[in-house]
Amino acid sequence: MLTFDGERIPERIVHAKGTGAFGYFEVTNDVSKYTYADVFNGIGKKTPLVVRFSAGQQNIGGSDVGRELKGLAIKFYTREGNLDFTCLQTPIYRYRDAIRFWKIQHAIRRNPQTFLFDFTAQWDVITQMPEIIHTSFWTWADYGIPNGYRRMDAFPIHTYEISNKNGERHYVRFNFRTEQGFSALTSAQAAEIQGMDLDYFNRDLYNAIDEGNFPAWKLEMDMMTPHDIQNVDYDPFDVTRLWKNGTFFTVQIGRLVLNKNAENVFRDIEQSAFNPANLVPGIPGPPDSLFRGRRMFYIDTQNYRLGRNHNKIYVNMPLYAKTYVRDGRPPTRLNMKNAPNYYPNSFNGPIPYVDEKRPREKLQVLESNAVDLEPASYFYNHILEDEAHRQRFIENIISSLVPATPPVVQRGLKLLHLIDRDLGRRVRVGYEAALAQAQAERAAQATHPPNLPIRNIPSAEGPPDHPPTKGARSTRIL
Template structure:
């Protein structure tokens, strides 16, 4: 393998590299060679030494509270189909139009130093640098989300992270959270099925989860679910195969994406949207705004918008990836966005998180800066760029500040959701009987659940089994039968088991959105 691909450094003609200039301090003073060692050095006068020392102490920024482990790449989105009937968004109109895009891939729960190829929800987060502002899509590897109620974010995030006392992953806490909030069970079953471990980022589908309102130039509204469908083919792994990959290469997904792009094997995703006209919404016998449920077959139709292609790796991971800031509230004209309560909360919470992590001017950082930006906001921690120079810092004014525009196609009615949230197990039962539909799939899911339950206290195990029996008697029975097997494996120790070589499981793309 080409060392330039493996290491990520810029290749040099002689294979060794050449100096790129004279070394300086952060203030630009050339560094004399004797200042690069501390022998017989006056530390307080050695500015190069203090540059190194203080930079090391301040080089970290707050880690993301979720999706901390990840990587990224650059590319473009190309429109391949005419969707002007549904949306006036400039980014999606004009066959052949290309829009620059940056994408970050990640795992949901782990910290920044975690592992790849694990049973965990993945993410594809894309920022489109459109002519009408940045458009951010935050998409997950599973087509349903944990919950609808915004207040569940913090409890769910904490229950699935590390125990505050032992600082280890706590199966009792995880099962306890599921049994006390059954609405999150649907996504958990997806995660514990064959869909739970994707074979690297390139072979992962991704779903922005919410039902988005979109508007055409006449002001007609539609509700859509966007889907990024991998053109490499969806491939999934069993626990044993994933364990073998982690033992061989704990950074497999990150390395495989980087090496593929560096070798010119550019990964791509087809962007589809499932569509329901706004006038059809009252006629549905289910809640289409429920993020924890699938849309029902026969109630929507699917159209393709275009292709997302990644063709360039980051030059510097911190500058290009770690400083990326995404907000689902970053939308563009023609895509007013979701109307559910969870999305309304996310509009604020993501902004707040990025302000904490990167500062109030996070959208002035190079990777987050839109093509065009004029505001009345000033000052704060750098970067401030030109700080809007001498333009007034208040609106309205009689001088030379920016002014708003009039969107004649903006919907004149504000959508209002009025429904009673039904916390039942219908969606979980539907998933089990529709997608987990073979003996092999059901046995693997049962053992995956048992491997978690076996580490929980007995009382929590019983509650979990009761819940699973309510989903489907067959599921409960299989998990109960798998518990002794999981207990035996626990006593033996997974590392001592013989790992059977397995090929990734390739799945048809179509059923993922049905």
């Protein structure tokens, strides 16, 4: 019993609910003129990997089909060390400044009084930080609820620097395109599934692999040269916007295939730790400030959740490593035996790795804090491919506005009007109609309450008396 009391490790703060699998990456095209990364070179080469899919805002016992960001984290066990990609199902991200992370996460968590997801807080932070709106548009559209993890694309978000053996650089955005064909669920379909199966995504992935129907994704990279990035009329390192058509070219790399389920989910998936700072020679990484923040706080959260030796947990271990890390909390594995954990040394201990082929020049990215609403306008007018999709998108926005308080709603409507007049008008009209309908339904329920059976539950004591807290802010529950 004492062991049982302490058997849980801390739950992830975000992306807590998830699943995963093992597989491999196979190179299908020669990309050696762009990068000397061993994992992407040698047609036919296969690299083992582990992935973890997740729902961004759900607790471990939550629903797979919520309208939110879905994640795909990938760990390639390369011969040069682990390479990690942390991806989302949207090709863009919420913000450019890493310090915004905790602010936004606090706003989109559960209300401390009702413990319900708080749409007032969500729209409050959107209108205070308008760069968030573009990613919100993607989640309100059909892309917000893919029809299972197998049928969603995934994007590592950043613009990565890569280089070839001659030190020539390119700047790329990686894309994992599902070979199952992208498909999505409407809000009505998701609500119906949620009423029957909270683990719909997890079950679908496990059963497909178990039946031998191995899911696969094509890995490609959109590319620009150093000359290209200096001659475009937008910031190609801005993670909150898409690259414009006609300013880049696309190169195929290979295929990611999942062919083995985890034998023990806690051992293989819950203890997995992914860090975008895990890079390999030939992929120096993104130069933007968001990445600099992520490479610090990813390892910090893993130290907290799994301990400082989390990279010695089997699923996180590279194929080969010599480090200076000795002692501490388990697991310590061989604990370096008697090898020295200092440098320099005379006894075959670890030495710092120096990449002689890495470009010597470093790109400095000067980022602006100005908010650009053009990407959101482009999404509404061009990414939403037809009127039916546009209408579903508007209905999802309206459903998120109805529970919010009126002052925040008015700020939200103003922001939508600034993005596109037609969008602002249609959402305002729909919101007023939906609000009137909700008020009518509440009035009808007050006059004619539903005829529900009453259960008499015996109790030794009466209910505790908790008077309302004086001065608490009003919370709407619809």
